[in-house]
Each structure stands twice: as C-alpha cells, then as structure tokens.
Amino acid sequence: xxxxxxxxxxxxxxxxxxxxxxxxxxxxxxxxxxxxxxxxxxxxxxxxxxxxxxxxxxxxxxxxxxxxxxxxxxxxxxxxxxxxxxxxxxxxxxxxxxxxxxxxxxxxxxxxxxxxxxxxxxxxxxxxxxxxxxxxxxxxxxxxxxxxxxxxxxxxxxxxxxxxxxxxxxxxxxxxxxxxxxxxxxxxxxxxxxxxxxxxxxxxxxxxxxxxxxxxxxxxxxxxxxxxxxxxxxxxxxxxxxxxxxxxxxxxxxxxxxxxxxxxxxxxxxxxxxxxxxxxxxxxxxxxxxxxxxxxxxxxxxxxxxxxxxxxxxxxxxxxxxxxxxxxxxxxxxxxxxxxxxxxxxxxxxxxxxxx
Amino acid sequence: xxxxxxxxxxxxxxxxxxxxxxxxxxxxxxxxxxxxxxxxxxxxxxxxxxxxxxxxxxxxxxxxxxxxxxxxxxxxxxxxxxxxxxxxxxxxxxxxxxxxxxxxxxxxxxxxxxxxxxxxxxxxxxxxxxxxxxxxxxxxxxxxxxxxxxxxxxxxxxxxxxxxxxxxxxxxxxxxxxxxxxxxxxxxxxxxxxxxxxxxxxxxxxxxxxxxxxxxxxxxxxxxxxxxxxxxxxxxxxxxxxxxxxxxxxxxxxxxxxxxxxxxxxxxxxxxxxxxxxxxxxxxxxxxxxxxx
Numbered sequence: 223x224x225x226x227x228x229x230x231x232x233x234x235x236x237x238x239x240x241x242x243x244x245x246x247x248x249x250x251x252x253x254x255x256x257x258x259x260x261x262x263x264x265x266x267x268x269x270x271x272x273x274x275x276x277x278x279x280x281x282x283x284x285x286x287x288x289x290x291x292x293x294x295x296x297x298x299x300x301x302x303x304x305x306x307x308x309x310x311x312x313x314x315x316x317x318x319x320x321x322x323x324x325x326x327x328x329x330x331x332x333x334x335x336x337x338x339x340x341x342x343x344x345x346x347x348x349x350x351x352x353x354x355x356x357x358x359x360x361x362x363x364x365x366x367x368x369x370x371x372x373x374x375x376x377x378x379x380x381x382x383x384x385x386x387x388x389x390x391x392x393x394x395x396x397x398x399x400x401x402x403x404x405x406x407x408x409x410x411x412x413x414x415x416x417x418x419x420x421x422x423x424x425x426x427x428x429x430x431x432x433x434x435x436x437x438x439x440x441x442x443x444x445x446x447x448x449x450x451x452x453x454x455x456x457x458x459x460x461x462x463x464x465x466x467x468x469x470x471x472x473x474x475x476x477x478x479x480x481x482x483x484x485x486x487x488x489x490x491x492x493x494x495x496x497x498x499x500x501x502x503x504x505x506x507x508x509x510x511x512x513x514x515x516x517x518x519x520x521x522x523x524x525x526x527x528x529x530x531x532x533x534x535x536x537x538x539x540x541x542x543x544x545x546x547x548x549x550x551x552x553x554x555x556x557x558x559x560x561x562x563x564x565x566x567x568x569x570x571x572x573x574x575x576x577x578x
Numbered sequence: 579x580x581x582x583x584x585x586x587x588x589x590x591x592x593x594x595x596x597x598x599x600x601x602x603x604x605x606x607x608x609x610x611x612x613x614x615x616x617x618x619x620x621x622x623x624x625x626x627x628x629x630x631x632x633x634x635x636x637x638x639x640x641x642x643x644x645x646x647x648x649x650x651x652x653x654x655x656x657x658x659x660x661x662x663x664x665x666x667x668x669x670x671x672x673x674x675x676x677x678x679x680x681x682x683x684x685x686x687x688x689x690x691x692x693x694x695x696x697x698x699x700x701x702x703x704x705x706x707x708x709x710x711x712x713x714x715x716x717x718x719x720x721x722x723x724x725x726x727x728x729x730x731x732x733x734x735x736x737x738x739x740x741x742x743x744x745x746x747x748x749x750x751x752x753x754x755x756x757x758x759x760x761x762x763x764x765x766x767x768x769x770x771x772x773x774x775x776x777x778x779x780x781x782x783x784x785x786x787x788x789x790x791x792x793x794x795x796x797x798x799x800x801x802x803x804x805x806x807x808x809x810x811x812x813x814x815x816x817x818x819x820x821x822x823x824x825x826x827x828x829x830x831x832x833x834x835x836x837x838x839x840x841x842x843x844x845x846x847x848x849x850x851x852x853x854x855x856x857x858x859x860x861x862x863x864x865x866x867x868x869x870x871x
Contacts, residue, residue: 281673331852335859337672338614338815342807343855346848349804353845464800468680475677510688517681521674522665 231483239392246384255380259452261493262387263445266394267466268473268485270441273398274434275471276480277407279414280333283467284344287351288439290461291324292317292446297367297456298360310369311386314447321443322436329435333428336417348462355458366457369450383452390448394441399482401434410434411480469496476520478527487528582837585715590830592717593790595725597825599732600783600802601809602818603776606735609752609816610772613663613675617683619803621777624686625651625784626794627694630701640703640785641723647781655777658682659770683799690796698793706789724786731782732822735775739818748772752816808851813863820863 242262246255267289275282296317300310332343355361401407409430412420421427450456473492478484496513503509524531604618615621625647632643662678700706705719739745750758751768759765787802788794809828813820828847836843854862 281676283676331856335855338608339811339855339859339861341673341676342614342811343852345804346808346811346851350845350848350852353842353848357841357845468677471673472677475673479673507688507691510691511685514681514683514685514688517684518662518678521678521681522662525666525668525674 242388246381252380255384257494257497259380259384259387260497261490262384262391263449264469264473264493265486265489266387266391267442267445267470268477268489269391269394269398269482270438270445271470272474272480272485273394273401273441274431274438276474276485277402277410277414278431278434279480280336280431281341281471282344282435283341283471284328284332284346284348285438285442285470286462286464286466287324287328287344287348288321288442289446289449289466290351290355290456290458290463292321292443293450293456293461294355294361294367294446295320295443296447297369297450300369301367310451314444314451317447317450318440318444321446322440325436325439326432328439329432333431333435345467348464348467352458352462355462361458364458366455366461367450369454383448387445387448390441390444395482395486397437397441401437402482406430406433414480472517472520475527476524478529478531481527481529484527484529491528581714583834584713586833586837587830588713588717589721590833591826592721592725593833594826594829595728595732596783596786596790597806597809597829598822599728599779601806601813601821601825602732602735603779603783604806605810605813605816605818605821606748606772607776608810610748611659611663611675611769612755613672613679614807615679615773615776616676616803616807617658617679617686618776618780618806619801620683620686620690620796620799621651621655621780622784622787622802623794623796623799624654624690625781626701626788627690627699627784628781629785629788630694630699633701633703640701640706640789641727644782644785647785648778651781652774652778655774656770658777659773663773664766664769683803687796687799694796696795696797698795699788700791700793701785701788703789718790720786720789724790727782728786731779735779736818744768744771805847808847812851812854812861814861817861817863820861824862 245258249255249258267285271282271285274280292314296310296313299305299313299316305313328347332340332347335343355366356363361367401410409420409425412423412425413427413431417427446461450461453460469492473488474485475488476484476492477486477488495516499509499512500506503512600618600622604615607613607615607618628647628650629640629643632638632646633640638646662682663675666674666678668674703720705723707718709716709718710722737745739748747758747763747768750761750763751765751772755765758768791798805828809824810821812828813822813824828850831850832843832846835846
C-alpha cells in the first residue's frame with residue numbers, strides 16, 4: 223500500500239505539474255493568467271512559510287518583512303544600478319539574499335521566545351519595517367519604488383513571469399519535501415513537539431531554527447522581487463502588507479500545517495476564491511465579511527486542515543474495509559468488523575501514518 | 579522646551595491610563611484563556627463607533643451612552659468566546675485561536691466599513707472641544723475625564739480580581755487551569771465571563787480613544803492592536819500590573835519622542851519592545867513561566 227500511495231502521489235504531482243506547465247498556452251486571457259501568477263506566488267510563499275512555521279511550530283506573522291525587503295532590494299538595485307531588461311531577473315537573487323540576511327538578526331531576537339510572544343514579536347518587527355519603508359528616503363517614502371518597464375510583447379508579457387514563478391515554486395516544494403524527510407526536518411519537528419527535550423537530546427535548537435528561518439526568508443525574498451517586477455511598483459503598505467502575513471498562514475492551515483502538499487492545496491483554493499469573491503460582490507466590504515466567515519468555517523470544521531483530515535478519512539475507510547474482509551474470511555464470522563468511526567486495533571498504525 | 583516636555587509627559591500619562599484599560603482587558607483574556615485576542619483593536623473601534631452612532635443618531639451623550647455600549651460589548655464578547663474560541667482544542671489551539679480572532683476582526687472591520695464607510699470620524703461633545711488651562715498649556719476636558727474613568731475602572735477591576743470570590747476564581751484559573759477545575763471552579767464560565775469583561779472595557783476605551791484621537795475609521799484597529807500587543811508583551815504576558823506600567827511608560831515615551839520627530843514616534847514602541855525582549859525575554863514584569871512551552 224505504501225508503494226501504491228507513493229506512486230499515486232508521484233503521478234498526481236506529475237499531472238499537476240503538466241497542467242501548470244500548459245496553463246498559459248491554453249488560457250490566453252490576461253486576467254486569468256494574472257490570477258495564475260498570483261496563485262503560484264502564494265503557493266510558493268505558503269510552502270516556504272510552512273518550511274519554517276509548519277515544521278518548527280513557531281507561527282510567524284511577520285513574513286511580509288522578507289517579501290517586502292526582497293521587493294525593495296530588487297527595486298532599489300535596478301533603480302540605482304540602471305539595470306534594465308531581462309538582466310533584472312538576476313537581481314531577484316539579491317532580493318533573496320537581502321531577505322536571508324535580515325532573517326539573521328530578526329531570528330536571533332525573535333527565536334529566543336516562544337508561542338504567543340514569538341508571534342507578537344514577528345508582528346512588531348513587521349511594523350518596524352513598514353515604518354522604515356515609509357520614512358527612509360532611499361525607499362521613496364509613500365510613493366515607493368517603481369520598476370523599469372520591460373519592453374516585451376504585450377500578448378506574451380506574462381509568460382516569463384509565470385514560468386519563473388513555476389520554477390521557483392517547484393524548487394521550493396522539492397526543497398520542502400527533501401527537508402521533511404531529512405535529519406534537519408526531523409530536528410525541526412522535534413523542536414515543534416518538545417523543544418526542551420530536543421535540546422536535551424543534543425539538537426542545537428537555535429542553529430536549526432535560524433537555518434530554517436533563513437531558508438524561508440530567502441525564498442520569500444525571491445518571490446518579493448518577482449512580484450515587484452510583475453506589478454512594477456512597490457509601496458510601503460503593499461510590500462509590507464499585514465494581509466500577506468495572515469493569508470500565507472491561513473493557506474498553510476487550510477491545507478494542513480506541517481505537510482508538504484497542504485500549503486500548495488490551501489493556496490490553490492484560497493487565491494482564486496479570493497479573486498472570485500472580489501469580482502462576485504460589487505461591494506468590497508461584503509466580500510471581506512464573506513472571507514472572514516469562510517475563515518471561521520475552516521477553523522471550526524477542519525481544524526487540522528484538508529490534507530490530514532482527508533488522509534485520516536481514507537485510512538480509516540481502508541482499515542474498515544480490510545477489517546470487514548477479515549471478518550468475512552473468519553469462520554462463523556466470530557470476529558466482528560470494527561464499528562464504523564472507531565478505528566480497530568489493526569487500523570491503529572495505519573491511521574497514524576503521517577500525511578505528507 | 580520645559581513646557582513642551584511637561585506637556586508631553588502629562589498627555590503621555592493621561593493617554594497611558596486609557597491604553598492601560600484596554601491592555602488589562604487583553605492581558606486578562608490571555609491569562610485565563612491562554613489566547614491572544616487580536617480582535618481587541620477592532621473591538622475598541624467598534625466601541626467607538628457604537629458611541630458615535632448613539633451620539634449622532636439618538637443624541638445620547640458619550641458618557642451616558644456607555645451605559646448601553648458596555649453591556650452590549652460584554653454580550654458580544656461572551657458570544658464570540660462561546661461560538662468561536664471555546665470549540666478550539668488540540669496542539670495547535672494557540673495558533674488556531676489567533677486565526678479565529680483575526681477572522682472575527684476582519685468580519686467586524688468589513689461590517690463597520692459597510693455601515694459607516696471609510697471616512698474618518700470623531701466623537702464630539704462640549705467637553706471634547708473645551709479645554710482647561712493648567713501648568714501653562716491647554717488640555718481638553720475629555721483627557722481628564724477619560725483618565726479619571728479609566729483609573730476608576732482599573733481600580734474596580736483590581737477590586738473584583740483581589741477582593742471577590744469570582745476574582746479569586748479568575749486568578750486561580752490563570753495560575754493553573756486543571757487545579758482550578760479540580761477545586762470545583764466552573765472554568766468554562768470563568769473563561770466566558772473574562773472574555774466578556776475584557777471586551778466590555780473596550781467600549782470605554784473606544785469612547786475615550788474616539789474623542790481624543792484626531793479621527794478614526796475601521797482601519798484604525800490595526801494601529802491600536804499592534805500598540806496593545808507591544809504593551810502587554812513589554813509588561814509581561816498575563817501580568818496586570820505590568821500592563822498598567824507598560825502602557826503609561828510607552829505612551830509617555832512616545833509623546834516625548836513626538837516633540838522631535840512625529841514620524842519616528844511610533845517606531846519607539848516597537849524598538850523598545852525588541853530591546854527589552856533581547857535583555858528580558860519574559861517582559862519587564864513577567865514571570866519566567868511566561869516563557870515555558
């Protein structure tokens with residue numbers, strides 16, 4: 223069965239990738255293509271967020287710090303060094319590196335505290351960065367930074383962005399998958415489950431947490447740069463956007479915190495849904511209320527996310543079926559099938575299989 | 579210069595009194611329920627808008643209106659706790675409750691935008707526009723009245739917490755939920771009432787905030803909640819005295835920096851937070867236990 227599910231997952235991932243790859247060739251509507259790029263950016267951001275927050279259990283609500291820093295770094299470098307055309311994309315790496323470096327002092331301060339205090343510090347650091355973007359002169363203040371216009375064919379203008387976002391996304395998902403199965407990922411999850419015991423067992427917790435924090439900062443910074451060149455402008459309130467922090471966290475929660483596929487699924491559901499709601503309701507505020515109600519619905523009905531809940535359902539269904547088959551095979555049927563909803567002893571290890 | 583400084587200190591202390599009231603509500607909720615109510619900021623704005631609606635449409639005075647808005651906010655708090663916070667459980671309860679509170683916040687924000695629009699409004703009354711001349715500068719009466727009421731309420735809260743049986747039940751639940759349950763305290767009831775009280779004080783805070791600020795709209799909740807969070811972390815999560823001291827301290831510091839640079843005054847808040855936490859991770863008055871997992 224394990225071989226089966228692994229194969230199933232690989233096939234599913236391949237099909238998803240193929241659909242994503244041909245998407246811009248089939249759908250030529252620019253508006254839909256924009257939603258596609260938005261979705262890919264958020265998929266990657268949610269996966270990156272999950273590498274740190276999902277695996278380590280430190281819920282960060284300040285990831286827009288990295289997103290905005292990446293956008294500003296890429297923008298300011300292009301402006302001051304007069305970089306134009308396709309060479310701009312090399313500056314994305316700079317955005318990622320800047321965000322990764324910011325993560326070092328940020329992490330050294332914030333990762334000393336846990337739970338609520340950590341969450342609040344990430345929010346505080348986020349507000350400091352937004353204020354700095356507003357008040358420093360090199361960030362352009364309230365007018366922000368504009369990207370030099372790219373002279374590409376308008377008909378295929380979106381395509382380079384789309385494929386770059388797809389490439390970064392695939393690489394990040396692969397990284398997330400590799401980390402989850404590695405010693406590093408195990409250490410992160412040990413920290414999530416019991417940090418003091420993990421440290422007692424010899425995990426250098428600060429080093430591990432900081433490394434994960436930097437990895438996701440780097441990816442988020444890259445995305446910030448990409449988003450900036452696509453939108454061509456960054457403002458303090460759009461680069462450092464509190465909604466970004468919360469959306470990314472919600473996507474990971476919706477799909478399943480600490481799983482590889484959960485954040486992907488969460489973002490692929492939420493971004494188009496958000497766009498649809500904004501278009502459907504002419505009243506902006508009503509769509510905000512509907513989004514909030516959806517939020518609450520997810521939290522109350524699917525508290526552990528779609529992927530863990532679904533895989534548990536599948537596992538218990540399989541266990542019940544195999545239990546029934548065993549009962550049929552048993553002479554006289556003395557061995558009753560496990561009652562529905564209550565996993566039998568045999569189903570125990572199956573139900574506990576960690577969703578990925 | 580000396581007058582300016584004195585003015586900054588006085589208005590900082592008076593403003594700190596009002597923030598103290600809102601921060602005590604937040605820290606009480608944290609202590610009893612072990613959640614951070616990030617909807618507290620928008621609740622304050624909701625309280626301000628309720629006072630606004632009463633005074634504009636029904637011509638009920640701001641202070642008289644509190645007789646209606648405080649019970650209303652209490653009921654809203656109890657209902658939110660019962661419907662959205664109580665059902666949460668499990669390992670991710672902390673983060674789930676943050677998201678649930680955020681969802682409540684954006685629903686309230688959307689509803690306020692819908693009802694009142696995005697324009698800035700202020701609460702007006704004779705004691706908001708008239709000023710008293712003391713110590714060489716003018717101070718609107720509302721600052722004094724608001725401060726007096728906030729202090730009275732904080733003292734009343736202290737009285738309830740330390741002099742009544744219900745207060746002892748709250749403190750017991752804050753110390754150890756399981757032990758409180760074992761000695762026969764109805765922990766669920768305590769949690770619901772505490773959430774109600776914590777939200778009810780925002781009606782008062784919102785009224786004074788609305789009358790003393792230069793204007794508010796539904797978006798003002800973000801600014802408020804980030805300051806309140808900084809205050810309760812600085813004071814040490816769950817520490818009532820710490821919340822009081824930190825609000826007066828921070829508001830005074832902010833209004834002093836405001837003399838030189840109004841744009842950077844807000845950053846002082848967060849910079850002080852980061853600085854204090856690097857030196858004392860449990861906050862100024864926090865127990866070390868606040869750090870434990």
